[in-house]
Amino acid sequence: MTKLFDKLDSSAIESVEVDENVVKVVYTSNINKEYTFNCENVEEFVDKFSEILVECELNKDNPQFEKKSVGRFINQQIKEGVLVQSK
Numbered sequence: 001m002t003k004l005f006d007k008l009d010s011s012a013i014e015s016v017e018v019d020e021n022v023v024k025v026v027y028t029s030n031i032n033k034e035y036t037f038n039c040e041n042v043e044e045f046v047d048k049f050s051e052i053l054v055e056c057e058l059n060k061d062n063p064q065f066e067k068k069s070v071g072r073f074i075n076q077q078i079k080e081g082v083l084v085q086s087k
Helices: 042-058 070-079
Strands: 003-005 013-019 022-027 034-038
Touching: 003 042, 013 042, 013 070, 022 042, 042 070
Parallel strands: none
Antiparallel strands: 003 013, 013 022, 022 034
């Protein structure tokens, strides 16, 4: 089951596509290049990613809300080894 997140409120991430054990990320800096990552627990990744997106949407007009960053989340997942770039 493929999930595409492409209407993101992010200056760094254009889109994220999730399928099986693969997460594909397109950065706004180069929308013609897709980065592919292996992900052992895609369901957990999608759940956490969805939480970030929902939190951002619900609080986008709240000036007291510390905005979550989609790009920071993706970068954190890479650093923690949740997303491992395919070669």
